[in-house]
Structure formats: structure tokens, C-alpha cells
Amino acid sequence: MTKEDLIRGLNEDLAAELGTVIRYTYQAARCYGLLAAELRELLAKEAVDELGHAAFLMDVIQDLGGEPTTNPKRFEKPADLKGMIGLNVKMEAEDVSNYLAHARMAEQLEFPELKMKLEEMAADEAGHGRELRRLLRGL
Numbered sequence: 001m002t003k004e005d006l007i008r009g010l011n012e013d014l015a016a017e018l019g020t021v022i023r024y025t026y027q028a029a030r031c032y033g034l035l036a037a038e039l040r041e042l043l044a045k046e047a048v049d050e051l052g053h054a055a056f057l058m059d060v061i062q063d064l065g066g067e068p069t070t071n072p073k074r075f076e077k078p079a080d081l082k083g084m085i086g087l088n089v090k091m092e093a094e095d096v097s098n099y100l101a102h103a104r105m106a107e108q109l110e111f112p113e114l115k116m117k118l119e120e121m122a123a124d125e126a127g128h129g130r131e132l133r134r135l136l137r138g139l
């Protein structure tokens with residue numbers, strides 16, 4: 001495992017973050033119904049976190065000598081509230097496991113600060129997942 005493998009992994013994380021910013025902004029515009037106001041508020045708050053994650057990853061990839069991607073990861077577009085939240089719960093969980101895997105790579109390559117920051121971001125995503133699951137349980 002090399003620095004290039006880590007850069008590739010971080011670029012996948014970056015594409016996922018850019019996709020999430022777009023997905024949450026898109027879903028906020030597309031959701032209707034009783035719970036929509038609450039979901040819109042949550043998505044707006046979480047989109048700001050995801051943008052912060054994307055900005056951090058861009059800086060790190062650049063610092064490591066890579067080229068930060070500007071291509072967002074594609075995402076599904078469920079029409080109903082339950083489908084949207086379910087998709088988000090699933091994708092937040094994927095982000096958690098990807099960040100933890102890349103934190104282990106950063107540790108092996110002896111980038112302790114990056115390892116800790118990636119673990120912190122995994123914790124942020126776990127928190128997003130928890131908030132979204134709470135909404136899902138009410139549906």
C-alpha cells in the first residue's frame with residue numbers, strides 16, 4: 001500500500017462528499033409532506049458539514065501531491081421521503097466505513113494527523129446517520 005493508494009481512496013471520499021452536498025440540496029428541494037420541513041432543516045445542516053469535509057479532503061489530496069477530483073459520485077433519486085432518508089442512512093454508513101478504512105491506511109503511512117481527522121469525519125457521518133435514522137423511524 002502506497003501514498004498513491006491513499007490519494008485514490010481520498011479522492012473517492014471526496015467524490016462521495018461532493019455527491020452528498022448535491023444530493024442533500026436536491027432532496028431538500030424535492031421533499032413534501034408533514035416531515036419535509038424537519039428533513040429540509042436537517043439536510044441543510046448536514047450539507048454544510050459535508051462541504052467542510054470536501055474542502056478538507058481537497059486540501060489533503062493537494063498536499064499529498066494528488067489532483068483533487070471535481071466529479072461528484074452519482075446517486076439514486078427516490079421520489080418519496082422514506083426512500084430518500086433510507087438512501088441517506090445507507091450512504092452515511094458507507095462513508096463511515098470508507099473513512100475508517102482510509103484512517104487505517106493513513107496510520108500505516110504514518111500520517112497521524114490525517115488518521116485522527118478521518119476518524120473524526122467517520123464520527124460526523126455516524127452522527128448524521130443517527131439523526132436520519134431517527135426521522136426514518138417516525139415514518
Ligand SMILES: [Fe+2]
Nearest residue numbers: 017049050053
Ligand atoms: Fe461528510
Ligand SMILES: [Fe+2]
Nearest residue numbers: 092124125128
Ligand atoms: Fe454525512
